[in-house]
Amino acid sequence: MATEPHPMDERGGPPRAPAPAYEPAHGRGALRRVARVGRRVGSSLERVDEAAMARALGWFSIGLGLAQLLAPRALGRAIGVGERPGLIRMLGLRELANGIGLLVAKRRGPWAWARVGGDMMDMALLGAAARADGASSAEDTSAGNRRRIAVAGVAVIGVTALDIYAAQKLHRTEAARAPAAMEVRRSVTVNALPEKLYSFWRDFENLPRFMKHLESVSVAGGNISHWVAKAPAGTSVEWDAEIVEEQPGRRLAWRTLPDSELFHEGSVEFQPAPGGRGTIVRVDMRYRPPGGRIGARLARFAGEEPDLQVYEDLRRFKQLIETGEIASTQGQSAGRRSVIGRMSLGGRLS
Secondary structure, eight states, rough: OOOOOOOOOSSSSSSOOOOOOOOOOOHHHHHHHHHHHHHHHHSSSTTTTTTHHHHHHHHHHHHHHHHHOOOHHHHHHHTSSSOOOOHHHHHHHHHHHHHHHHHHHHHOOHHHHHHHHHHHHHHHHHHHHHHHHHHHSOOOOOOHHHHHHHHHHHHHHHHHHHHHHHHHHHHHHHHHHHHTTTEEEEEESSSSSSHHHHHHHHHHGGGGGOTTTTTEEEEETTEEEEEEOOOOOOOOEEEEEEEEEEEEEEEEEEOOOOOOOOOEEEEEEEEEGGOOEEEEEEEEEEEOOOTTHHHHHHHHHHTTOOOHHHHHHHHHHHOOOOSSSOOTTTOOOOOOOOTTBSSSSOOOOO
């Protein structure tokens, strides 16, 4: 029995199965998948300075934008979307704006997020080109375009992951350094060895003994501690903090956890004083009062100067270490309330 000959295509060979068209991911699911890639990429970039990363992305945006403006047709052909000079030039203007923003703006986080938005637009453009190419009757041209679109899609996904990581890192850094954050630096010399002072401070349960606003501090496990502080009208406020740096006998640094309702970070250093005259204790803290700039101005207007309050807490620390007790002001007119770690007018952590 004769068999039916295998159908042949125009080139004389058996027909090839159509190559799968590049389809970019869409919607929130795509963002989550790209974000996961970004976190993996970010783990290898953790030590890269965010300012250097922003500059690199800025110059990359400017270079890409110039290419899109000066050679839109060639670039369109290279990535498989065809000759669309008007659209490519508009994308080039977007890249130039983002690049300049990343290089010169004081707050670079929003410009990094603008790059993420642009990346999603680029993926949508590649998806539209892939669908249009799939409907084309020119098999050779379609296959070549699909390959170019696929390569461009992989590149865009990689760049998007990097942009998401950079935007998140810039956002965290800029939030920590926001203008509303108040900085306090104070020091005091205590007649004791650095190791003794470090051990006393490292036991956070000792802190309420000289920080009058604190009700209690308890270790929650590992480097995490739970803090309870006095607040207005007899209420209290609670938060969790973590130790981010620990050099026994020398330095201790901490900060609130990311999901805390308030922001605070600080460090304390213990340096031997010249001539063996005790230890210089240096406190460096940054915090943001509730209400932002308005809250900070109200605190100063009410006479609650944080710098002076930190000094008073350190003075009590010195008295407690050197004499075993803190001089009482009972029966005297009330002085200013301690605000070391305080985050509000009523007494939150500074």
